[in-house]
Amino acid sequence: MINSAKTGSFPDKRTQILEATVIVLAAKGFEATKIAEIAREAGIGKGTVYEYFSSKEDLFEQAIQHATKMHAQMLTNALEAGENLEDSLERALMASLVFCETSRPTAQVLLNNPVGRGGASLGDWLLGFRRQMVDMIAKTIRRHRGPDFPRDPEIAANVFLGALNNLSLAQILDDGTTRIRSLKATTKEAVAIILEGLGREA
Amino acid sequence: MINSAKTGSFPDKRTQILEATVIVLAAKGFEATKIAEIAREAGIGKGTVYEYFSSKEDLFEQAIQHATKMHAQMLTNALEAGENLEDSLERALMASLVFCETSRPTAQVLLNNPVGRGGASLGDWLLGFRRQMVDMIAKTIRRHRGPDFPRDPEIAANVFLGALNNLSLAQILDDGTTRIRSLKATTKEAVAIILEGLGREA
Amino acid sequence: MINSAKTGSFPDKRTQILEATVIVLAAKGFEATKIAEIAREAGIGKGTVYEYFSSKEDLFEQAIQHATKMHAQMLTNALEAGENLEDSLERALMASLVFCETSRPTAQVLLNNPVGRGGASLGDWLLGFRRQMVDMIAKTIRRHRGPDFPRDPEIAANVFLGALNNLSLAQILDDGTTRIRSLKATTKEAVAIILEGLGREA
Amino acid sequence: MINSAKTGSFPDKRTQILEATVIVLAAKGFEATKIAEIAREAGIGKGTVYEYFSSKEDLFEQAIQHATKMHAQMLTNALEAGENLEDSLERALMASLVFCETSRPTAQVLLNNPVGRGGASLGDWLLGFRRQMVDMIAKTIRRHRGPDFPRDPEIAANVFLGALNNLSLAQILDDGTTRIRSLKATTKEAVAIILEGLGREA
DNA sequence: TATGAATGAGAGTTCATTCAT
DNA sequence: CATGAATGAACTCTCATTCAT
Numbered sequence: 127m128i129n130s131a132k133t134g135s136f137p138d139k140r141t142q143i144l145e146a147t148v149i150v151l152a153a154k155g156f157e158a159t160k161i162a163e164i165a166r167e168a169g170i171g172k173g174t175v176y177e178y179f180s181s182k183e184d185l186f187e188q189a190i191q192h193a194t195k196m197h198a199q200m201l202t203n204a205l206e207a208g209e210n211l212e213d214s215l216e217r218a219l220m221a222s223l224v225f226c227e228t229s230r231p232t233a234q235v236l237l238n239n240p241v242g243r244g245g246a247s248l249g250d251w252l253l254g255f256r257r258q259m260v261d262m263i264a265k266t267i268r269r270h271r272g273p274d275f276p277r278d279p280e281i282a283a284n285v286f287l288g289a290l291n292n293l294s295l296a297q298i299l300d301d302g303t304t305r306i307r308s309l310k311a312t313t314k315e316a317v318a319i320i321l322e323g324l325g326r327e328a
Numbered sequence: 329m330i331n332s333a334k335t336g337s338f339p340d341k342r343t344q345i346l347e348a349t350v351i352v353l354a355a356k357g358f359e360a361t362k363i364a365e366i367a368r369e370a371g372i373g374k375g376t377v378y379e380y381f382s383s384k385e386d387l388f389e390q391a392i393q394h395a396t397k398m399h400a401q402m403l404t405n406a407l408e409a410g411e412n413l414e415d416s417l418e419r420a421l422m423a424s425l426v427f428c429e430t431s432r433p434t435a436q437v438l439l440n441n442p443v444g445r446g447g448a449s450l451g452d453w454l455l456g457f458r459r460q461m462v463d464m465i466a467k468t469i470r471r472h473r474g475p476d477f478p479r480d481p482e483i484a485a486n487v488f489l490g491a492l493n494n495l496s497l498a499q500i501l502d503d504g505t506t507r508i509r510s511l512k513a514t515t516k517e518a519v520a521i522i523l524e525g526l527g528r529e530a
Numbered sequence: 531m532i533n534s535a536k537t538g539s540f541p542d543k544r545t546q547i548l549e550a551t552v553i554v555l556a557a558k559g560f561e562a563t564k565i566a567e568i569a570r571e572a573g574i575g576k577g578t579v580y581e582y583f584s585s586k587e588d589l590f591e592q593a594i595q596h597a598t599k600m601h602a603q604m605l606t607n608a609l610e611a612g613e614n615l616e617d618s619l620e621r622a623l624m625a626s627l628v629f630c631e632t633s634r635p636t637a638q639v640l641l642n643n644p645v646g647r648g649g650a651s652l653g654d655w656l657l658g659f660r661r662q663m664v665d666m667i668a669k670t671i672r673r674h675r676g677p678d679f680p681r682d683p684e685i686a687a688n689v690f691l692g693a694l695n696n697l698s699l700a701q702i703l704d705d706g707t708t709r710i711r712s713l714k715a716t717t718k719e720a721v722a723i724i725l726e727g728l729g730r731e732a
Numbered sequence: 733m734i735n736s737a738k739t740g741s742f743p744d745k746r747t748q749i750l751e752a753t754v755i756v757l758a759a760k761g762f763e764a765t766k767i768a769e770i771a772r773e774a775g776i777g778k779g780t781v782y783e784y785f786s787s788k789e790d791l792f793e794q795a796i797q798h799a800t801k802m803h804a805q806m807l808t809n810a811l812e813a814g815e816n817l818e819d820s821l822e823r824a825l826m827a828s829l830v831f832c833e834t835s836r837p838t839a840q841v842l843l844n845n846p847v848g849r850g851g852a853s854l855g856d857w858l859l860g861f862r863r864q865m866v867d868m869i870a871k872t873i874r875r876h877r878g879p880d881f882p883r884d885p886e887i888a889a890n891v892f893l894g895a896l897n898n899l900s901l902a903q904i905l906d907d908g909t910t911r912i913r914s915l916k917a918t919t920k921e922a923v924a925i926i927l928e929g930l931g932r933e934a
Numbered sequence: 935t936a937t938g939a940a941t942g943a944g945a946g947t948t949c950a951t952t953c954a955t
Numbered sequence: 956c957a958t959g960a961a962t963g964a965a966c967t968c969t970c971a972t973t974c975a976t
Contacts, residue, residue, distance in 0.1 A: 157359050161950060162959095171958040173952080182950060211526065238440075253501055260498075267526065275526075278509075281517045282526055284498055285491040292490025293483075296462075299455055307480075315483050323525030324413065324469065324477075324484055341939095363967065373941040375969080384967065561763050565971060566938095575937040577973080586971060615930065642844075657905055664902075671930070679930075682913075685899075685921045686930055692898025693891040700866075700890055703859055711884075719887050727929030728817065728873070728881075728888055745960095767946065777962040779948080788946065 140178045143168050147189040152231035155238075156186075187248045193232045194255055200225055201290075202262060211270040212321060215286060218263075220313045222290050226297040227309075237295045263287055286320060342380045345370050349391040354433035358388070358440075389450045395434045396457055402427055404464060413472040414523060417488060420465075422515045424492050428499040429511075439497045465489055488522060544582045547572050551593040556635035559642075560590075591652045597636045598659055604629055606666060615674040616725060619690060622667075624717045626694050630701040631713075641699045667691055690724060746784045749774050753795040758837035762792070762844075793854045799838045800861055806831055808868060817876040818927060821892060824869075826919045828896050832903040833915075843901045869893055892926060 146168035150159050161182055165172045179185040204221040208214025226233040263283035267275060293316055297309075307315070348370035352361050363384055367374045381387040406423040410416025428435040465485035469477065495518055499511075509517070550572035554563050565586055569576045583589040608625040612618025630637040667687035671679060697720060701713075711719070752774035756765050767788055771778045785791040810827040814820025832839040869889035874881060899922055903915075913921070 160948090165959095172950090173958050174956080176951070177956070212528065256501070271526070277521055277526065278517050281495075281514060282521050284494050285487075285518055285521050288490035288492070288494025289487040290490070291494060292486050296486055299458070312483060315480050316487055319479055319484050319487050319525070321525045321528050323521070323523045324473070324479060326414065326523050362965090374967095375941050376939080378968065379939070564969090569938095576971090577937050578935085580972070581935070616932065660905070675930075681925055681930060682921050685918060686925050688898050688902055689891075689895040689922055689925050692894035692896070694894070695898060696890050696894025697887075703862070716887060719884050720891055723883055723888050723891050723929070725929045725932050727925070727927045728877070728883065730818065730927050766944090778946090779962050780960080782947070783960070 139170070139174070143170070143175055143178055143185070144189050144192050147185055148193055148235050149231045151186075151189065152234035161185075187251075190235065190248065191251065193235050194252065196229070196232060197222075197225060197236055198255065198259060201259065205262065205266045208266070208270075211267060212317060214266050214270065215317045215320060216313055219290055219293065219316055220309065222294045223297050223309045223313060226294050230298065233294065233298055237291065237298055260284060260287060289316060289320060341372070341376070345372070345377055345380055345387070346391050346394050349387055350395055350437050351433045353388075353391065354436035361388075363387075389453075392437065392450065393453065395437050396454065398431070398434060399424075399427060399438050400457065400461060403461065407464060407468045410468070410472075413469065414519060416468050416472065417519045417522065418515055421492055421495065421518060422511065424496045425499050425511045425515060428496050432500065435496065435500055439493065439500055462486060462489060491518060491522060543574070543578070547574070547579055547582055547589070548593050548596050551589055552597055552639050553635045555590075555593065556638040565589075591655075594639065594652065595655065597639050598656065600633070600636060601626075601629060601640055602659065602663060605663065609666060609670045612670070612674075615671065616721060618670050618674065619721045619724065620717055623694055623697065623720060624713065626698045627701050627713045627717065630698050634702065637698065637702055641695065641702055664688060664691060693720060693724060745776070745780070749776070749781055749784055749791070750795050750798050753791055754799055754841050755837045757792075757795065758840035765792075767791075793857075796841065796854065797857065799841050800858065802835070802838060803828075803831060803842050804861065804865060807865065811868060811872045814872070814876075817873065818923060820872050820876065821923045821926060822919055825896055825899065825922060826915065828900045829903050829915045829919060832900050836904065839900065839904055843897065843904055866890060866893060895922060895926060 143164065146164050147159075150164050150167050154163070161175055162172055164185075165175055168175075175185065179188065200221050201218050204217035205214045208217050260280060260283045263286055264279040267279045267282055293312065345366065348366050349361075352366050352369050356365070363377055364374055366387070367377055370377075377387065381390065402423050403420050406419035407416045410419050462482060462485045465488055466481040469481045469484055495514065547568065550568050551563075554568050554571050558567070565579055566576055568589075569579055572579075579589065583592065604625050605622050608621035609618045612621050664684060664687045667690055668683040671683045671686055697716065749770065752770050753765075756770050756773050760769070767781055768778055770791075771781055774781075781791065785794065806827050807824050810823035811820045814823050866886060866889045869892055870885040873885045873888055899918065
């Protein structure tokens with residue numbers, strides 16, 4: 127074998143299993159996902175899974191971390207690439223909505239909020255990760271708005287992250303039959319609401 | 329028998345089981361919740377659970393619907409009681425945060441987004457329920473702001489619902505050690521952000 | 531209540547339960563027969579069954595003994611009433627076939643050969659009972675044919691009893707759609723075969 | 733691997749389970765037979781049973797069909813090998829009695845008449861099978877006696893099959909302590925009775 | 935005496951995990 | 956390394972039996 131699976135950047139067997147896990151997880155939910163089906167989806171033997179992961183819990187943990195990191199990386203890139211706050215938020219929201227379409231299974235798994243599932247270690251990891259995300263959004267706000275920003279950046283970050291999650295969830299749940307607006311229009315409108323607010327007076 | 333279990337406001341056995349289910353579900357997560365433990369928590373025999381629910385799936389379904397309805401009722405009341413949009417949103421958000429403290433287990437179960445768990449029937453039910461909630465918020469916005477409201481009320485509703493969910497989740501996850509602001513202050517600030525926005529310019 | 535259930539000859543509650551047991555046993559088979567269903571069939575509460583029988587095993591045992599005795603009594607009467615061997619055998623066979631029609635459930639239970647089911651005590655009882663039946667038929671043969679009967683009366687009895695059981699079973703199993711001959715004709719023909727034989731030569 | 737389990741005539745695991753099932757079924761009866769005990773008898777793990785049979789019902793069904801076919805094959809061979817009616821019947825009866833001694837457990841299961849046990853599908857299968865057996869015996873009678881045979885061959889077949897079953901049952905039930913006659917003698921006598929009859933006159 | 939809600943021992947079944955090949 | 960047949964711990968669910976009413 128000339129080109130070992132371990133060397134190339136194309137999916138090695140580990141990644142292959144991780145991706146199969148996310149696909150099955152998205153299709154069946156946590157309880158109904160069996161190792162046997164993951165192996166079938168990955169096109170390998172059941173026993174092989176245990177060559178790469180020590181247990182089902184370990185596999186799920188890593189699969190969720192894998193998915194979480196992918197999503198987070200995408201958001202991080204978007205937020206950092208933005209030239210101003212509007213741009214950053216639009217890029218991030220747009221990216222998330224696109225992610226829901228292109229990586230549906232991964233998005234589904236993430237939006238099922240796997241906090242509290244699996245061992246405590248995964249819960250802690252996700253908790254820490256969530257904090258990082260909030261911090262990053264808050265930092266982005268501060269970066270664009272400076273230290274005089276009159277709002278609590280952390281709460282603002284939570285509002286934006288919540289909106290992003292919720293709109294992404296809506297995107298996932300709507301089977302595409304009811305979508306009237308384009309992703310772009312939805313993004314623009316949502317960011318407009320977040321930047322301009324609903325207005326104070328009647 | 330003067331005060332029948334069916335007539336009094338104290339929990340009958342069915343409700344007792346439902347509440348035990350939510351408690352265990354919150355503590356252990358979906359996969360790790362066993363019928364035996366629910367029975368122990370409810371202080372009854374294992375077999376008794378099956379006198380009131382036909383299967384584990386049925387029990388989970390009803391427990392989640394029970395919890396969902398409680399939360400939804402609370403939000404509905406808050407939104408309808410508000411005298412203007414600010415009031416409605418503040419009441420709803422405040423109520424949700426308070427709910428997280430007073431009914432921690434129920435809130436935990438709800439925020440675990442059980443969409444996609446259990447049978448398809450529960451998934452459909454939750455999907456429909458989520459739509460109802462979005463509609464209700466959108467309706468509240470229209471009620472207070474009239475038909476000339478320049479924003480898409482549905483997207484605005486999603487933004488608010490997302491913020492509410494995310495802040496509630498933050499409330500649940502933070503073990504109380506890191507909370508700097510009071511519930512009231514958090515609510516005020518969050519609603520202020522939603523009403524006034526983050527501002528367009530740098 | 532003037533005419534207590536215990537005094538009259540009409541079915542008291544004990545007999546009522548016994549008969550319900552036979553009915554359910556015939557309809558569902560041994561494994562699938564539940565105490566709850568017997569109680570429902572008898573129109574009484576589940577707990578009441580235990581006022582009359584100490585356990586499920588006891589109930590089944592007595593129900594089967596009840597059914598066995600009814601059938602045996604009928605055969606005994608028929609055999610004793612016969613004026614010669616042909617008459618005795620015809621009466622017995624006819625009675626059994628009629629019994630299958632009029633007491634279908636009881637016949638079904640009996641023909642399921644419950645030997646070996648239930649506790650060893652029932653098995654022993656049935657074993658003894660079967661011997662009694664064979665003895666009675668053998669005795670009938672001896673009575674009509676005298677001590678010079680050239681055949682082994684016990685084997686002859688087994689042949690007749692087997693034929694009777696098998697034809698009764700056929701009667702039970704055939705849903706009545708395929709029966710060409712009348713009960714009378716079948717009886718006559720079968721007894722003719724047993725008395726005259728199939729013949730030795732080609 | 734030189735001598736694959738699939739190729740040899742020694743029992744593969746499926747057959748091994750089937751045979752263990754018959755043994756336990758014979759020893760304990762239908763109700764008392766547990767999967768755990770079958771597995772123990774077969775010398776395998778409980779879960780392994782489910783690698784070869786989808787459920788307890790499925791296993792019982794196949795075990796009974798297996799046993800039924802063995803017995804039927806034996807009878808068929810005997811009936812066909814006979815050179816005249818007497819020979820056919822003697823061979824069949826003898827074979828059945830021998831079968832009861834050599835394959836006691838199988839015989840016990842068969843003679844418990846599992847018609848009506850298990851799912852309706854098994855009941856139908858056994859019903860059909862019984863019809864085939866009667867037809868085969870009737871055909872054998874016609875083959876040896878020609879179309880002018882004065883008796884109804886089907887009833888004659890039922891008489892013989894009943895006698896065979898009943899004598900086999902007697903053979904099974906007698907623990908060997910009370911047997912006076914040899915198998916051969918019993919067979920000869922029984923067939924003599926069937927061929928010559930008990931005689932019409934007193 | 936009659937009842938049926940409550941019970942829990944025990945059965946069938948699943949499936950993560952192992953290990954001989 | 957890769958595999959999947961074999962396994963048994965652990966789960967859900969059933970149902971005979973009890974007992975307060």
